[in-house]
Amino acid sequence: MNINIDIEKLILEGVAISPRQGRLLQGLVEAELARLLSVEGLPDNWQAGEIVPHVPSGAIELELGNNPTQMGQQIAQGIYRGMKP
Template sequence: MNINIDIENLVLEGIYISPSQGQLLQGLVKAELARLLRTEGIPDNWASGGVVSHVPNSAIQLKPGTNTSQIAQQIAQTVYRGMKP
């Protein structure tokens, strides 16, 4: 089974990320989301595709020293939870 993930926009409010960090973050989010879909499965309601248009800004909590990989994991996990009914 092929899984295609397209992140059209990734908007983070309240933190500064350089363009190069943004590209890295986007790639890390895609990789983590793909991993979750492989290991946890595709939710039944997504059998023919779907869209997560946004996640609540309260869903991701960043602490001082949080690195790009940890931010990506939090975003991907939040998006994955948003895929479930």
């Protein structure tokens, strides 16, 4: 099964990161989301293969002082939680 996820925009309010750090964070979010999907699987409500215009992830609280890897994991886990009904 192939899964294509396109995250058009990810807005991080109150987080000052450089464009380079943003690209790194993007890769880390993608990697963690791919890991979650391979370990936990695609949520049942996504099995039909339809296009989903947005994922309601709610507010993702990032812990201050986290390194980019931890931030990427927290963001991806919030997105994954938002994928479930």
